[in-house]
Amino acid sequence: MTSVIIALPKAEVAQGIRNLLVRSGIPVAGVCTTGAQALALADGLNYGIVICGYKLADMIYSQLHEDLPxxxxxxxxxxxxxxxxxxxxxxxxxxIMPLKGNDLISTVDMMIQATERRKRRQRLKPKERNPEETALIRQAKELLMDRNHLSEEEAHRYIQKCSMDSGTNMVETAQMVLSMMQV
Known part of the structure; x- marks a missing residue:
C-alpha cells in the first residue's frame, strides 16, 4: 500500500488533513511539521506520497523533493x-489553496492509483540477468545441444520447462543441468 506523509508547518492543519484523508479510507503513515521529520519517516518506507506546503520550518518544498528517497x-x-x-x-x-476536501481526496487517490499501477508494472517486469547468469544458461544450453542433439530453441525450452516444473528460476535450473551432465 502506498504510504502518505503529511508535512505542513502548522500541526493542527496537518492533523485536520490527516483526519479528512483517514475518514475517506486513505491511510496516513505520519504527520510532520518539518522536512527533516518527513525525510526520516520516508526513509523507513518503500514508496509513497508526501503532501506538503510551500514552506516548512526547516526547508522549502523543493529541498524536500530533492532529498526524498x-x-x-x-x-x-x-x-x-x-x-x-x-x-x-x-x-x-x-x-491551489484554499481547496475543497473532495479535491484533495480525489487528487491523493489519483496519485495512489498511479503509484500502485507503476509498482505493479515494475513487479511484473522480468528481472534482467547479469552476464554471469546469461553465460551459465548459455553453457547449459550448449551442453544439452551437444549431448542430446537439441536445437538451441529446444534446449532453451527444456531448461524453461524444468525450471517451471521444479519451481526454481532458470539460472538454478541451468546450474542443476550442468552439475548433472558433467558427472
Missing amino acids: FGFEMLLMASQNILGSGIVEEGIVSV
Missing part, C-alpha cells in the same frame, strides 16, 4: 500566487 512523489499545496509564478518544479503535483 526514490519511489516518493510530492503533492504541493500552495497559493495561486506561488503556483502561478512558475517557480514550481516540473514533476510535482500541486493543488
